[in-house]
Amino acid sequence: xxxxxxxxxxxxxxxxxxxxxxxxxxxxxxxxxxxxxxxxxxxxxxxxxxxxxxxxxxxxxxxxxxxxxxxxxxxxxxxxxxxxxxxxxxxxxxxxxxxxxxxxxxxxxxxxxxxxxxxxxxxxxxxxxxxxxxxxxxxxxxxxxxxxxxxxxxxxxxxxxxxxxxxxxxxxxxxxxxxxxxxxxxxxxxxxxxxxxxxxxxxxxxxxxxxxxxxxxxxxxxxxxxxxxxxxxxxxxxxxxxxxxxxxxxxxxxxxxxxxxxxxxxxxxxxxxxxxxxxxxxxxxxxxxxxxxxxxxxxxxxxxxxxxxxxxxxxxxxxxxxxxxxxxxxxxxxxxxxxxxxxxxxxxxxxxxxxxxxxxxxxxxxxxxxxxxxx
Numbered sequence: 001x002x003x004x005x006x007x008x009x010x011x012x013x014x015x016x017x018x019x020x021x022x023x024x025x026x027x028x029x030x031x032x033x034x035x036x037x038x039x040x041x042x043x044x045x046x047x048x049x050x051x052x053x054x055x056x057x058x059x060x061x062x063x064x065x066x067x068x069x070x071x072x073x074x075x076x077x078x079x080x081x082x083x084x085x086x087x088x089x090x091x092x093x094x095x096x097x098x099x100x101x102x103x104x105x106x107x108x109x110x111x112x113x114x115x116x117x118x119x120x121x122x123x124x125x126x127x128x129x130x131x132x133x134x135x136x137x138x139x140x141x142x143x144x145x146x147x148x149x150x151x152x153x154x155x156x157x158x159x160x161x162x163x164x165x166x167x168x169x170x171x172x173x174x175x176x177x178x179x180x181x182x183x184x185x186x187x188x189x190x191x192x193x194x195x196x197x198x199x200x201x202x203x204x205x206x207x208x209x210x211x212x213x214x215x216x217x218x219x220x221x222x223x224x225x226x227x228x229x230x231x232x233x234x235x236x237x238x239x240x241x242x243x244x245x246x247x248x249x250x251x252x253x254x255x256x257x258x259x260x261x262x263x264x265x266x267x268x269x270x271x272x273x274x275x276x277x278x279x280x281x282x283x284x285x286x287x288x289x290x291x292x293x294x295x296x297x298x299x300x301x302x303x304x305x306x307x308x309x310x311x312x313x314x315x316x317x318x319x320x321x322x323x324x325x326x327x328x329x330x331x332x333x334x335x336x337x338x339x340x341x342x343x344x345x346x347x348x349x350x351x352x353x354x355x356x357x358x359x360x361x362x363x364x365x366x367x368x369x370x371x372x373x374x375x
Contacts, residue, residue, distance in 0.1 A: 025039055025040060025126075025128045025129070025139060025142065025144070025185070026039070026128060026129040026130070026131045026136065026139040026141075026142030026144060026166070027039045027040060027096060027128065027129075027130060027131065027139035028130075028131045028132075028133050028136050028137065028138055028139050029096055029097070029098065029102065029103075029104055029130055029131065029132065029133055030095065030096065030097050030098070030133070031095070031096070031138060031139060032094075032095040033091065033092050033093060033094050033095065034083065034091060034093050035079040035080075035082070035083045035084070035085060035091045035093075036079070037091075037138075038085055038091035039091075039128075039138075039139040039140065040058075040091070040092040040094075040109055040126075040128055041085065041089060041090065041091050041092065042056060042058075042074075042089075042090050042092070042111045042113070042124070043088055043089050043090075043186055043188075043208075043209065043282055043292065043293050044088045044113065044115070044209075044292045044293075045088060045208060045209030045236075045239075045282065045292050045293065046115075046292070047234070048207070048209060048210060048233070048234025048235075048236050049088075049209060049210055049211075049229060049230070049234065050086070050087045050088030050089065050209040050210065050211045050281060050282060051087065051088045051115075051209075052076070052084075052087055052088055053076070053088070053113050053114065053115050054113075054114045054115060054116050054117050054119065055073070055076070055113060055114045056073070056074040056076060056090055056111060056112070056113045057071045057072060057073050057074060057111070057112045057113075058071070058072050058074055058092045058093075058094070058109060058110070058111055059071040059072070059109075059110040059112075060094065060107055060108065060109055060110070061107065061108045061110065062102075062103070062105070062106075062107050062108075063105055063106045063107065063108075063149040068096070068100075068101060068102055068107065069094050071110075071112070072093070072094070074090055074091075074092070074093065076090060085188075086188070086211055086280075087211050087212075088209060088211070089188065089211075089282075092109065096130050102130060103130065104129075104130050104131060104132045104162045104163060104166075105129070105130060105148060105149060105162045106127055106128075106129060106147040106148050106149035106150075107127065107128055107129070107130055108125055108126070108127050108128075109125070109126045109127075109128055110123060110124075110125050111123065111124045111125075111126070124291045124292070127147045129142065129144055129147065129148060129166055129169075131166055132162065132163035132166060134163055135163055135166060135167045135170075136166075136170075141170075142166070142170055143170055143173040143174050143177065144166070144169045144170060144173050145169075145172075145173045145176060145184055145185075145296050145300045145301070145304050146169055146172075146173070146300065146301040146304035146305065146308075147169075148162055148165040148166055148169060150301060151165055151168075151169065151301075151304075151305055151308065152165055154305065156305070156309050156312075157305075157308070157309075157312070160312070165308075168308035168311055168312055169304060169308060171307070171308070171311055172303075172304045172305075172306075172307035172308045172311065173304060175307050176300065176303060176304065176307070176363075179353055179354070179363060180363060180366045180367050180368060181367065181368035181372075182205065182284075182285045182366060182367075182368045183205070183284055183285065184284060184285050184286065184296045184297060184300060184366075185284050185286070185296055186208050186282045186283070186284045186286065186293045186294075187282070187283055187284050188211075188280075188281070188282055188283075189205075189280075189281070189282075189283050190278065190279075190280050191203070191204065191205075191278070191279050191280075191283070192275040192276075192277065192278050193270075193275065193277045193278075193279065194273060194274050194275055194276065194277070195215070195269075195270030195271045195272055195273050195276050195277045196270065196272060197269055197270070197271065197272035198269055198270065199254050199255040199257065199268060199269045199270070200252050200253075200254035200255075200270075201252060201253050201254065201270050201277060202250070202251070202252055202371065202372070203251040203252060203253065203279070203283075203372070204251075204372050205251065205283040205284065205285070205368075205372070206236070206238070206247065206248040206251045206283060206284060206285050206286075207234055207235070207236055207251050207253065207279075207281060207282070207283055208236055208239065208281070208282040208283060208284060208286065208293050208294065209234070209236070209281055209282045209292075209293070210229055210232065210234050210253065210279065210280075210281040211229075211280045211281045211282070212226065212229060212279075212280045212281075213226070213227040213229050213232060213253070213277070213278070213279050213280070214226050214227060214277070214278040214280075215227055215270065215271060215276060215277050215278070216273070216276040216277075216278070217271070217276075224278075227268075231255055231256060231268060232253045232254065232255060232256070233253065233254050233255075233256050234253050235247040235250070235251055235252045235253065235254075236251075238286075238287075238288055238294070239286070239288055239292075239293070239294050240288070241288045243288075248285055249369050249372075250369075251372070253279065255268035255269065285297075285366065297366070299362055302362075303359055303362060303363065306356070306359050
């Protein structure tokens, strides 16, 4: 939870890597990435508030580590001069073309940034897919919670082309979103919530960073008043490595009160109303990795591989030997008989989602709580 800014100040120091995140956006081969088409982006938050930074560069490597884009300084001004999308959000600028040596498949964007002048330079590495134009018109169509290079390293997918694997990953990732009711990457949203006359507001998705907050006052010609966002506490403590309690399952913003030592006293409340509170910010279920916005949960790669493998072998779910809702219950070798757990048997345990206990045990930990659907 943001209780004040954490300033990255001090003398120039060694590069501080945050590791490879699991976010895998996409850009179609020959598609221009820019502030007008912000498919590959960098976001920075501190204390739960999206915050502008001092400097930013972008470098791109392919899956073999070959440089495709040399470290390029990002102009942090607003368009049309620069690539600033809003407070604390910036777009990369490049066009992957075959003529300049690009090919479809997994790539790594390396963002290096300084929060303040003279501050320590840090780095965030994010994978993305250069997509085959056969399956995707624009990268905005693609959802990927696993990278194709990792899947194709497995024997199950080694014979597939990059394009075939990308199509399977997209389909499997969308299935995960449907089953869990969540998305697992940072997405900038404008959301409307109903105030309850209380100082706390339950949100529909985990919040990463707040850009701005407004409240509609219906009694004053539907005027829109901006809420001072520094008066709000943003519950995103999972991005600081704190998971007990896990704010992703109870995401909130609330007015700071005198119960917080050292804070300015704000006695505020969100006015009772219908969809009268507007929040603009970065949302999504991500895991802590030391980066400003977190990463897609690593275990999703296994789930994506599971769904992708089933779709590869049985695209329409018609083959009972592949898509039976349970695992093998009994087998006889001489007569080659096999018995699968029935649909009823597979769903007999509490909370069954797919009928496969191994996959369901993990998906159950990611389900969106019912209360978050009702805000």
